[in-house]
Amino acid sequence: xxxxxAHPVLSGxxxxxxxxxxxxxxxxxxxxxxxxxxxxxxIFDYDxxxxxxxxTDLKNSDxxxxxxxxxxxxxxxxxxxxRFSPIMNSVMNFAEKGGFVMGICNGFQIxxxxxxxxxxxxxxxxxxFVCKDVYLSIENHDSPFTxxxxxxxxxxxxxxxxxxxxxxxxxxxxxxMDNNQVVFKYVSPDxxxxxxYNPNGSVLNIAGIINKRGNILGMMPHPERASDxxxxxxxxxxxxxxIGNFF
Amino acid sequence: MVFFVIYFTFFQRExxxxxxxxxxxxxxxxxxxxxKVLIKRRPSILDPQGKAxxxxxxxxxxxxxxxxxIGKYIEFIVDTDNKTxxxxxxxxxxxxxxxxxxxxxxxxxxxxxxxAEDKANAE
Numbered sequence: 001x002x003x004x005x006a007h008p009v010l011s012g013x014x015x016x017x018x019x020x021x022x023x024x025x026x027x028x029x030x031x032x033x034x035x036x037x038x039x040x041x042x043i044f045d046y047d048x049x050x051x052x053x054x055x056t057d058l059k060n061s062d063x064x065x066x067x068x069x070x071x072x073x074x075x076x077x078x079x080x081x082x083r084f085s086p087i088m089n090s091v092m093n094f095a096e097k098g099g100f101v102m103g104i105c106n107g108f109q110i111x112x113x114x115x116x117x118x119x120x121x122x123x124x125x126x127x128x129f130v131c132k133d134v135y136l137s138i139e140n141h142d143s144p145f146t147x148x149x150x151x152x153x154x155x156x157x158x159x160x161x162x163x164x165x166x167x168x169x170x171x172x173x174x175x176x177m178d179n180n181q182v183v184f185k186y187v188s189p190d191x192x193x194x195x196x197y198n199p200n201g202s203v204l205n206i207a208g209i210i211n212k213r214g215n216i217l218g219m220m221p222h223p224e225r226a227s228d229x230x231x232x233x234x235x236x237x238x239x240x241x242x243i244g245n246f247f
Numbered sequence: 248m249v250f251f252v253i254y255f256t257f258f259q260r261e262x263x264x265x266x267x268x269x270x271x272x273x274x275x276x277x278x279x280x281x282x283k284v285l286i287k288r289r290p291s292i293l294d295p296q297g298k299a300x301x302x303x304x305x306x307x308x309x310x311x312x313x314x315x316x317i318g319k320y321i322e323f324i325v326d327t328d329n330k331t332x333x334x335x336x337x338x339x340x341x342x343x344x345x346x347x348x349x350x351x352x353x354x355x356x357x358x359x360x361x362x363a364e365d366k367a368n369a370e
Contacts, residue, residue: 113347
């Protein structure tokens with residue numbers, strides 16, 4: 001952190017006093033891997049390792065991040081090829097044992113292709129790549145990724161994607177709602193769910209979901225791009241802080 | 248007898264390679280399969296790309312177009328002379344990688360293919 005003043009988000013204390021270890025997976029075409037690494041190491045002073053997609057060792061990570069980007073050039077479908085990378089077998093085993101996995105943007109697309117989360121991300125309904133700040137309501141305050149965030153907080157975090165239009169069939173949506181698996185929704189700055197503030201056409205304005213067990217989070221917005229005060233917004237840091245303090 | 252040999256050489260290639268397989272190979276080159284895969288969006292999934300393209304048709308003055316839906320066509324060679332084995336691999340390729348069953352359906356055809364045809368096609 002460059003500035004002398006205290007970071008607005010770094011006040012929380014971890015449950016055990018232990019700092020978690022993070023792993024950031026690097027696929028060919030990942031481009032937010034360094035952003036995630038920078039935030040976790042420089043802003044939070046966590047232990048972070050890059051995990052090359054051809055490796056299988058997660059280097060004792062407590063939390064594995066699948067970063068944003070265009071893995072394998074988005075060929076075939078977003079995330080379709082990355083999902084068969086050697087590292088993904090380890091990530092799936094890790095998640096099955098309860099390890100925390102966080103997929104951001106392309107990472108979310110990969111989690112869906114790997115069927116670690118339900119549903120699919122279609123082309124934005126505008127057919128345009130959308131890159132702007134959006135507002136997110138927190139629909140599930142019990143997840144380790146959101147527990148530390150005050151309940152009526154609306155997060156301002158940027159999105160940058162061409163395929164972020166979340167879709168699932170009615171049965172899947174019902175199951176997501178019944179199990180409190182919708183974590184973030186696109187909303188207006190004062191927290192109202194409407195079409196105007198839905199950047200991509202996602203069904204029910206869904207911006208992020210979690211698995212039933214609560215250890216695999218997928219989200220389209222980029223919290224790592226809204227964590228350093230130098231960039232003028234820090235709401236994204238609340239998510240990293242929440243999962244960091246969970247340990 | 249000659250007719251019988253010709254029949255078995257050229258028309259009986261559907262299943263396991265028969266005792267005449269080496270003979271066939273010597274005439275035609277090794278036999279493999281060409282797969283042609285069609286991937287379509289499931290009917291319940293909106294296709295904004297199809298809709299946008301359809302608007303282009305209207306701009307061109309082509310009036311009677313509706314329900315444009317855009318899919319993918321993929322072709323490849325399956326390197327075996329056993330059709331059952333080829334079908335199994337193509338199905339796995341289609342269902343696990345080429346298509347996503349949540350949003351897409353696939354169909355495919357398999358036809359016999361010889362390297363000679365490949366060459367001719369390339370020229």
